Amino acid sequence: MEHIAIIADDLTGANDTGVQFCKHGFRTMVIIDAANVGQVGRDKDVWAINADTRHMTVPEAYRRVYEIALKLKEAAVSRVYKKIDSTLRGHPGAELEAVMDAWQAGLALVVPAFPANRRVVVDGHLLISESTAMAATSANCIPDCSGQVLCHIPTVLQKEMNRQVGQINLAMVRRGGEELANALEAARANSQVLVLDATSEEDLMNIARAISHVRQDVIVAGAAGLAAHLTMAWNLKPLTFRSFRREGTVLVVAGSRNPVTAAQVQRLAEFSACLPVQVDTAAILAGNEEAEIKRVLQEAADRENKDLLIIAVANLFQLAGTDAGAGKNSKSIAAALGTITSRLLGSRKIKSLVVTGGDTAVHVCRALAARGINLSADLLPGIPMGYLEGGPADGLPIVTKAGGFGPPEAFIEVFRYLTQE
Incomplete structure (x- = not known):
């Protein structure tokens, strides 16, 4: 049985990402406290872990995520998805670097777009088509003159990372499949972290297909949007849900x-x-x-x-x-x-x-x-x-x-x- 782990910086992020695997047939448990990693949910296919780092300092967040990632590696987890907030709250760069260090990864692919919730990425810029009041929830995002909330993702990540951060534009994403995969492999010569544009579910599907062609030393990071497509090539049976009918x-x-x-x-x-x-x-x-x-x-x-x-x-x-x-x-x-x-x-x-x-x-x-x-x-x-x-x-x-x-x-x-x- 292949084991998958999601590392999120808060509980709601672990939930909304974990459920993307669940609905494809994976038995998924959210681990509320990171200290319980390896102690609960051993019979599950997916662990969605709440690292609870959203309000930590950068060094504290790095250290906790690094320790979690090492535990997962020791537990023979085969794939890690580093969940990052779709408005880049918390410390996405430091936490991604922690996972890459622990797993000795040669490349990370970052896809924060979540089109279903009106978060898209164009030319490396995160655009949020919501009330500008949302800007106050993330120090990394500011409203522009059109009323959209935005930030330049590679710049945000680079502030917290030693590895070089680059980007892949929308035109390349839409070539999809092996051509996109080849572009990702070629880009790793200059950048160890690549931010990919996406504005639609089809873009996310193209990225998911390309990921299936890249080498195993790659960490994938993003919001719940990409997680919904990572199992598209796997033949999984639907999960049977429990009834919850009760009075009260x-x-x-x-x-x-x-x-x-x-x-x-x-x-x-x-x-x-x-x-x-x-x-x-x-x-x-x-x-x-x-x-x-x-x-x-x-x-x-x-x-x-x-x-x-x-x-x-x-x-x-x-x-x-x-x-x-x-x-x-x-x-x-x-x-x-x-x-x-x-x-x-x-x-x-x-x-x-x-x-x-x-x-x-x-x-x-x-x-x-x-x-x-x-x-x-x-x-x-x-x-x-x-x-x-x-x-x-x-x-x-x-x-x-x-x-x-x-x-x-x-x-x-x-x-x-x-x-x-």
Whole structure:
């Protein structure tokens, strides 16, 4: 059995990339804590690992990813996919270099494009056709005069890498197949890291076909978009999903302050006539965490809607344009959301979880003592569903979403799916 590993810098990234392999037939587990690599999920084909490095320093992120990559090499993992954020948050260059160092790779191919979520790459520039408020979520991206968010990917990577970074333009990508593969091999004479343009799913398919022709000492890196095509040449049987029909409440926990998430939560609240229970983050940061948790739990208990409960950070609706996970204090807020979730599961019947925000998802899973997430389906691009493994909530369906992913009706569609008979 061939083993594949994904190294992501946060939990939602591990989920939305891992599910791309899952839907092609691979048994996929998300490993919530990198310390458990090699200890859980041994019967799975794919490990999607949350390195939890998004808010580390460059040296810290490099060291952790290097150690994970060495563990994977020792575990006889045959292929590694270095997942990078589709808006280049975190330290994509340092983490890619860590994987290349650990695996002694001669070349890395980088494809951050995710056309399904309106992230494309042209002439090495990442273009994001969304609200310019998204720019604030990544220090590497800035809005241009047309309202698009952009950055030059080779420049961003080169700042954190010793290896030379080059690029392959769209015209060459569209030649595809062996011709593109030959161009990649020729380019390695001058560059050890190559950024490839892509604006469509067909471009990603061309890149995937070319990858099948290149030598084995190549590390592939990118967003969930490319991951969806890496198994296209493999003859895999569809995965049979478990049924998740059960009585109870759909619990939505929104810990991201991304404006995209804010709009999605507001649409869901209007659709369901379920007002969010708002968590006062200022009270938590002031040291009044336990009192605030008790207040939130009491307010949740008083709500009449039995099908849906929304717990959201109060400043979500200020549209500040930054993630709640952006500051050093985010861990304590995420931990409080995890505690609230755990206690709600102990006091009422929850049929499924929907969690947005990488830090929030990690702390919710830790609070529930889950070892991993067995992925099962991609409900929408970048919004996967799976089942918790381990702990008192073993088998509970969980849907995770990065802050900026999905259309305004995303949570409505997820809620309808989870409540279908």
